[in-house]
Amino acid sequence: MQFLSRYGRTDWFGPLLVTILAAIIVGSLSPSFLSAFNIQVLLLAVAINALVAYSQMIIIAIGEMNLSVGAIGGLAAISFAGMMQVWHMPILPAALLGILIGLLGGIINGVIISLTGISAFVITLASLSIYKGINLGITEAQPFYGIPNLVKHLGNAPFLGPLPWLIIPTAIVGFGLWLMLTRLPIGRCILAVGGNRHAAELSGISIRLTVIVAHALSGAIAALAGILLCARLQIGQPTIGDDWLILSFAAPVIGGAVLTGGHVSVGATTLGVVIVAIITEALVLFNIDPFLVQVVLGVLILWAVGINRLREFRLKPLRRA
């Protein structure tokens, strides 16, 4: 009993239980769910969506929000594709420049927010339109088709069994974030600023620098997600990132992130992404209307915030004791 209550209090236990249950239920109803090919498709979706979720998670950690995650991802994706098609750049510099663009976008967000003290919501709403507008201005809503074959291959092929290449950058980023948030000073600063900004400032943490670093990281991760999605789709679509907003909030919230900041979990967020992916996959496997995916995501968010709220009340007396 003590064992259960100890694990019940961690962020990852609930989502893990749901993940396993969902996998068992869907797997038993539809045997093709557990086929190697299907798992590969699932992992491809998880690899990209997890980055989208991390990008938002790091901003939730400081108690803010970033509406421009999708716009930064889209801008990085079309720059990546455009640089390879129009300027015939090699793959690696193009990808690095794409990530640099995302980093810059994030830094601009962070600098404006921390210098002016205006809410992150308004600033990122404005930068969402600016980045999206630049995207449309460059592409004129036409996709870039000239993606090198190597990128197309890496974007879809597995390197070992059902494990796709795309999972590698995601795993590195996920591990890096976990290390940062639990072991490195800057990660602890980010959580401290999110937990109690005033207390963090009094203990000598530079709020400005922390906010800028968090936004820069968020931008870079969003850009990486855009580039991976570009490789996966095999074209540089200007619409990449348009539908990331809901998902980027759903996964961290399912993973027990507290929206006022100071409490996020990389592992649980990843499980949140897996849950969303399994449910989306199940809707496809059972021929249920794909339009319902949006409804399911919305319900999942509500359900998760409800559970988080209950946990808050249940856990408060335990922590105090």
Place this chain on the structure above:
Amino acid sequence: MHPPSLQIMDISMPSDGPAAASLDASDTTLTPSPRVRRVRFYLTNEFGLVLLIIIFGAAFTFAVPRFLSHFNLFILGRTAAENIVIGFAMMVVVVTGGLDLSVGAIGVCAAMGGGWLMQVAGLPWPLAVIGGLLLGAALGFVNGWAVVRSGLHSFIITLASMSIFFGVMIFITRAQAFRSIPLSFASFAHIRYFGFISPLLLLAVVIMLALVYLYRLTALGREMLAAGARASAAELSGVRVKRVIILCHMLAGLLAGVAGLMLVARNDAAIPSMAGQLGQDWLLPAFLGPVLGGTLLSGGFVSPLGTLLGSFLLTLLTNGLLLLQIGQFWVEAVLGLLLLVAVLLDQARRSFIARRRMI
């Protein structure tokens, strides 16, 4: 469970959600009070907006003489009417210190509901319009109820509900448009008074006057402002904050429905994609109007006239940029830049006023 008063505070205390937590920072110099309105007229936000509208209007006329043609003025007014009402829909929720990301989704749902009533159910259009508006208000009620009951910030609730409303609407309509809209209804968007005034623009002005009446002269309006300024104080002075917040969300749903039905009249059809994916295309105009108009995002102060002027300025810029043929693709970037400049200028104006003690 926790005491009820605590729950109320949870709803709109700035520390509750990320939105409120950071929105609150935007106004530390001025506490929202009626005295704010007595700034000298040339320092008011409204005066600045009128000035900007005149400057940009003159510049566009100079660059493109076609700008002042009756046809263009008519188009400008008609589009402005939609943006103004969208701005109002967001404004009435921002008053309480919350926000409503689902205005676009509700607007499209109400428009599709109205379209269905006209085309499939065959109701006469006034009844169908009422039906559509009721649907909008009902969806607004769902938002408000969920916000009040859960005690969570409206950002996360409306983020989820925008996904749910839009998804259910697409599922029910199978993403098909209703294209047989009665001519008598659609003609509202095509009538021109004096050659260039759209009845829709007049409707927007009437709505503005109604909102001014609501916030200045009715007890309910004052209660909404009080609940937005400081929920706990309002609760202690006898305002039923929960009920007020639900009413604000219902009003937002109703106004979003008006904007959606205006779009139906203009398009001669109710189209599910007319506000973009999940209604996200409305978000920028919805926030630009109130923010340009000086409405406090932390709640407690509104300016319906400012919102009207702000939304008009945004439409004017869009229209002018399209006429200049700068490329329709750059318009969104310019509007984003406008929002950024607007909030920065607003910040500067506030600190200037505070420093010179000009209030």
